[in-house]
Amino acid sequence: MTTLLAHISDLHLDGSGRATERATRVMECLRGLPRPVDALLVTGDIADHGTESEYEEAARILAAPFPVLICPGNHDVRSAYRKVLLQDASGQGPVNAVHHVGETAVLMCDSTIPGHDDGRLDAETLAWIDTTLTALPEGTPALIAFHQPPVVLHHPLPDAYMLQEPGALAALLARHPRVAAVLTGHAHTAAASTFAGLPLIVGPAVTWTLRMPWEGDDPADREQPPGLAFHVLDDDRRLTTHYRVVLPAPPGTA
Numbered sequence: 001m002t003t004l005l006a007h008i009s010d011l012h013l014d015g016s017g018r019a020t021e022r023a024t025r026v027m028e029c030l031r032g033l034p035r036p037v038d039a040l041l042v043t044g045d046i047a048d049h050g051t052e053s054e055y056e057e058a059a060r061i062l063a064a065p066f067p068v069l070i071c072p073g074n075h076d077v078r079s080a081y082r083k084v085l086l087q088d089a090s091g092q093g094p095v096n097a098v099h100h101v102g103e104t105a106v107l108m109c110d111s112t113i114p115g116h117d118d119g120r121l122d123a124e125t126l127a128w129i130d131t132t133l134t135a136l137p138e139g140t141p142a143l144i145a146f147h148q149p150p151v152v153l154h155h156p157l158p159d160a161y162m163l164q165e166p167g168a169l170a171a172l173l174a175r176h177p178r179v180a181a182v183l184t185g186h187a188h189t190a191a192a193s194t195f196a197g198l199p200l201i202v203g204p205a206v207t208w209t210l211r212m213p214w215e216g217d218d219p220a221d222r223e224q225p226p227g228l229a230f231h232v233l234d235d236d237r238r239l240t241t242h243y244r245v246v247l248p249a250p251p252g253t254a
Contacts, residue, residue: 002232002233002234002235003038003101003102003103003104003231003232003233004035004037004038004230004231004232005037005038005039005040005041005101005106005143005230005231005232005233006030006037006039006040006041006228006229006230006231007040007041007042007043007183007201007203007228007229007230007231008026008040008041008042008043008203008204008206008226008227008228008229009042009043009044009045009073009147009184009185009186009202009203009204009205009206010043010044010045010073010185010186010188010205010206010207011023011042011045011046011047011058011061011206011207012045012047012048012075012205012206012207013046013047013048013054013057013058013061014047014048014049014054015053015054015057019048019207020057020061022206022207022225022226023058023061023062023206023226024061025226025246025248026206026226026228026246027061027062027064029228029246030064030066030228031064031065036065036066037066037230038066038067038101038102039066039067039068039069039099039101039106040062040064040066040067040068040069041069041070041106041108041145041183041203042062042068042069042070042071043071043073043145043146043147043183043184043185043186043203044070044071044072044073044074044075044076044112044146044147044185044186045073045074045075045076045147045185045186045205046058046062046070046072046073046076046081046085047075047076047077047080047081048075049075049077050075050076050077050080050081051077051080052080052083052084054080055080055081055083055084055085056084058084058085059084059085067099067101069097069099069101069106069108069145070085070108071095071096071097071108071109071110071111071145071146071147072095072110072112072147073112073147073148073185073186074112074113074116074117074118074119074147074148074161074186076112077114078091078092078093078094078095078110078112078114079092081095082095093124094109094110094112094122094124094125094128095110096108096109096110096125096128096129098132103140103141104140104141104142104143104233105132105133105136105140105141105142105143106142106143106145107129107132107133107142107143107144107145108145108146109121109125109128109129109144109145109146110125110146111125111146111147111148111163112147117161118148118160118161118162118163118164119146119147119148119161119162119163119164119186120163120164120165121146121163121165121168121169126168126169126172129144129169129172130172130175130176133176133178133179134176136178140178141178141179141180141233141237142176142178142179142180143179143180143181143182143183143231143233143239144173144179144181144182144183145182145183145184146163146184147184147185147186148161148162148163148184148186149162149163149184149186149187149191149193149200149202150162150163150166150169150170150182150184150195150200151166151193151194151195151200153187153189153191153193153202154212154213155187155189155210155212155213155219156213157210157219158186158187158188158189158210161186162186163184166195169196170195170196173196173197173198174196174197179198180198180199180233180237180238180239181198181199181200181201181231181233181239182195182196182198182199182200182201183200183201183202183203183231184200184201184202184203185202185203185205186202187202187205187210188204188205188207188208188209188210188220189202189204189205189209189210189212190202190203190204190227190229190243192241199239199241201229201231201239201241203228203229204226204227204228204229204243204245205226205227206226206227206228207226208220208221208222208224209221209224209227224245225245225246225247225248226245226246227243227244227245227246228243228244228245228246229241229242229243229244230242230243230244
């Protein structure tokens with residue numbers, strides 16, 4: 001049985017009409033699909049400043065008839081994120097959670113370092129990933145998702161703030177062949193690469209798109225429409241990704 005996942009990242013909700021409209025547009029697109037996705041993954045930077053009001057807006061916008069799986073990014077603040085989105089006011093450690101979507105386990109991991117823009121999967125999170133994967137039933141495929149990509153993407157902005165110490169994750173993944181792919185956000189560009197012999201898929205940003213060096217000097221292309229990815233994981237544990245942009249409705253349409 002195939003698993004169909006939607007994937008968005010970097011909403012940067014800040015109370016502005018622009019951010020609200022773009023995130024709402026994407027969610028309306030997903031809610032209106034003829035076949036609903038099995039789940040939506042949101043790989044961080046949900047809020048722009050990490051305030052409770054931004055997360056309250058996020059909770060309203062992200063409400064959906066399908067599961068919405070989230071992890072924090074460097075703009076998110078763990079305390080407010082936990083309190084509003086998880087209804088959990090306790091703890092300051094990493095926010096990690098495993099979700100079972102059909103026959104697939106999706107590990108949403110916290111790669112943030114509070115107060116920093118680069119990331120790291122700390123010892124606690126790496127141990128959690130290892131234990132969680134080991135405990136899964138035989139034959140269960142898994143996906144690992146977090147915010148900062150663990151490889152260079154050939155742009156100086158995201159490459160300055162990527163996942164640090166990626167070798168520790170690579171060594172862990174070598175022990176767990178059930179992992180089919182690694183999914184991230186942060187870079188504001190839809191991208192595909194490899195990591196530890198696995199597909200590495202970077203989800204597109206909702207707020208603005210990264211302009212690559214060969215496309216111009218200003219990195220933030222705010223005219224591009226918000227993007228999303230659809231991941232199909234099949235019975236052979238092959239991940240196929242389709243990228244889409246979400247255009248505004250034509251004037252005069254409901």
